[in-house]
Amino acid sequence: MEHRVTALRQTPQGISVQLSAEAGPDVAYQTRTVICTLPPRLLAPTVEFDLPLPEAVRSSWTAVPTYMPGNAKFVAIYEHAFWRDASLSGEGRSRVGPLVEIHDACDGHGLAALTAFVGTPPQAGMGALDHLCEAAIAQLVRLLGPAAQHPVACLLRDRAADPLLATADDMQPLYAHPQYGRHASPPGEWAGCLILGGTESAPTYGGDMEGALEATEVAVAAAP
Ligand SMILES: Cc1cc2nc3c(=O)[nH]c(=O)nc-3n(C[C@H](O)[C@H](O)[C@H](O)COP(=O)(O)OP(=O)(O)OC[C@H]3O[C@@H](n4cnc5c(N)ncnc54)[C@H](O)[C@@H]3O)c2cc1C
Structure with missing residues (x-):
């Protein structure tokens, strides 16, 4: 508040x-x-x-x-939930790329989005946002097809970097x-x-x- x-x-x-x-x-x-x-x-x-x-x-x-202070979340917002057109759920697990767990995050009111947990442990650092987004999008393209290439926006919430959520001791995942x-x-x-x-x-x-x-x-x- x-x-x-x-x-x-x-x-x-x-x-x-x-x-x-x-x-x-x-x-x-x-x-x-x-x-x-x-x-x-x-x-x-x-x-x-x-x-x-x-x-x-x-x-x-x-x-x-x-509990889980080091888990960053990545969100890719699209104009359209293209994965649904291909009868895909938008949910995925992956060990290649920064995203380990991906979920359809459409809100039912027109927002088309995918949200994912970033698997990079906090002590490894997130790296530059641009680089992470690039690698995340490449991963989404591999999993869901070329329509994933052009999100309207990418967001990253790094909990490990928030002093109201994590301390230096929490850098050990x-x-x-x-x-x-x-x-x-x-x-x-x-x-x-x-x-x-x-x-x-x-x-x-x-x-x-x-x-x-x-x-x-x-x-x-x-x-x-
Ligand atoms: C990535 C992730 C995924 C999760 N997935 C699940 C799931 O699928 N299912 C499930 O059951 N749980 C899940 N959890 C766990 C769940 O979110 C937590 O158990 C729950 O939020 C804990 O609630 P809390 O009120 O104890 O603490 P928190 O939700 O951590 O709230 C503590 C609040 O205190 C605030 N704060 C800190 N310092 C101060 C201060 N000095 N003054 C005022 N405010 C302060 C913080 O900003 C924070 O908002 C997940 C957690 C994470 C991080």
Whole structure:
């Protein structure tokens, strides 16, 4: 919502959540309990705590791998969903070229698009956008035919480069689905008033959207 949480401060009334706005003045909200749905690995280095957290808590958060922060998405927009004319689904798996998983992303309202996961691991870098788009289009042409050659636009969203999603620790790609679980509320002054939610705190479906819902339900139930 164009606001970034920058700090949590203890006050006589509870916690003051400090936010900096994309545009406009900084603001603060007063609350008794904070349910934090940032990935724990991101919370530790990017949000300031006026009463310092124990080092053991910080390092336990930093050790939790954020789910799939290194996956970039590529979108090719076309004038027309040509693959459907050829009775193709637009879905594909490939090991030759930068795109590993491709899906039809037509929205039913006239947008003709293909969206794909880029397989390049974050530590390898994305390379120049032009070069990546060129290689991606060549791959789509191999898979779906010459009509794929001329998209109206290509978009790339590199999550690994977004400081609100990934840290330097996340540059190591995840090759398996991690086992997540609930993280204990930090001890001392933060006990009970700071609860971790978000998918990396889910007891069973950690990493998935279902896990984000599950973790938040658990966090809400744990709130005093
Ligand atoms: C490429 C990819 C494909 C996926 N495919 C699937 C799938 O098919 N099925 C499935 O179930 N799940 C999938 N997932 C996982 C799913 O997206 C996540 O499980 C889910 O989004 C986690 O929700 P969350 O609310 O815990 O965290 P997030 O969705 O990561 O939300 C955290 C938010 O916090 C924001 N933020 C960070 N720092 C601050 C700050 N200081 N102040 C304010 N805001 C901040 C971030 O910008 C972000 O928007 C996929 C994930 C990726 C990356």
